[in-house]
């Protein structure tokens with residue numbers, strides 16, 4: 274029996290409907306959530322992602338603020354834009370689209386953001402709160418892609434308690450943080466973090482109840498490496514030539530995995546839309562935190 278599909282588009286659409294209601298509640302309290310995006314350079318993929326975020330915002334009633342800067346922007350100039358968004362009251366949360374050009378130090382930029390406005394959950398303070406396990410919606414944001422993976426499984430009724438999860442890839446946006454979410458008591462999975470230095474990845478994959486493929490290597494996860502009945506999340510995104518000179522989005526998982534897995538998140542159509550929905554959720558949560566603080570200060574809580 275072919276794998277059941279973890280439909281990220283449908284799950285994200287349901288979440289966006291719920292968020293639209295929360296945005297309306299905030300607006301009734303006089304708070305308008307606003308997402309800022311900072312894009313440096315002209316990479317078509319990055320431009321497409323940023324455009325998508327603004328469309329998503331419009332759909333749920335979040336205002337959006339866009340800062341598109343040329344490739345030649347210096348680190349100092351970018352830091353000025355960060356300072357402006359930190360101070361801008363209309364911007365309740367923002368993201369800096371990654372990757373940044375090579376002449377800019379990503380860590381310096383992320384650290385300069387106001388952690389309370391970090392819609393991606395990638396500020397070192399917020400990642401630190403995740404490590405310290407003090408990270409709850411009313412405290413600070415979670416990174417969007419890891420959160421999107423966990424919510425996609427949850428909303429499809431998949432319980433990870435006691436399951437052996439193999440994460441492939443150690444990048445900061447997914448591979449590194451996701452194990453911290455999956456090993457919380459409320460999720461309760463056991464996690465192996467595999468990477469390019471892993472000896473015999475196939476052996477690790479064969480023992481995995483759940484595979485989270487986030488390496489960014491097209492079709493590296495083969496059907497024959499999977500345990501029959503595995504749950505497979507295809508997170509990696511690559512753009513490859515389809516043979517006619519057209520670039521198509523390709524995941525890390527060979528499509529033949531659908532014959533072996535019990536559940537499969539397709540790519541596109543799986544974790545990507547969930548990442549976008551979680552960004553919106555982070556913006557709404559940040560505005561809700563702001564609303565709660567304002568009420569406490571006004572003595573109306």
Ligand SMILES: Nc1nc(=O)c2c([nH]1)NC[C@@H]1CN(c3ccc(C(=O)N[C@@H](CCC(=O)O)C(=O)O)cc3)C=[N+]21
Pocket residue numbers: 322368369370371372393417418510522540541542543544545546548549
């Ligand atoms: N600061 C920052 N935050 C990010 O969250 C971030 C980033 N930088 N840099 C790039 C990666 C990648 N990423 C995706 C978001 C949505 C889809 C997505 O929605 N994809 C659709 C369509 C794919 C297509 O057709 O191109 C899908 O999977 O169905 C994919 C990938 C966010 N990232």
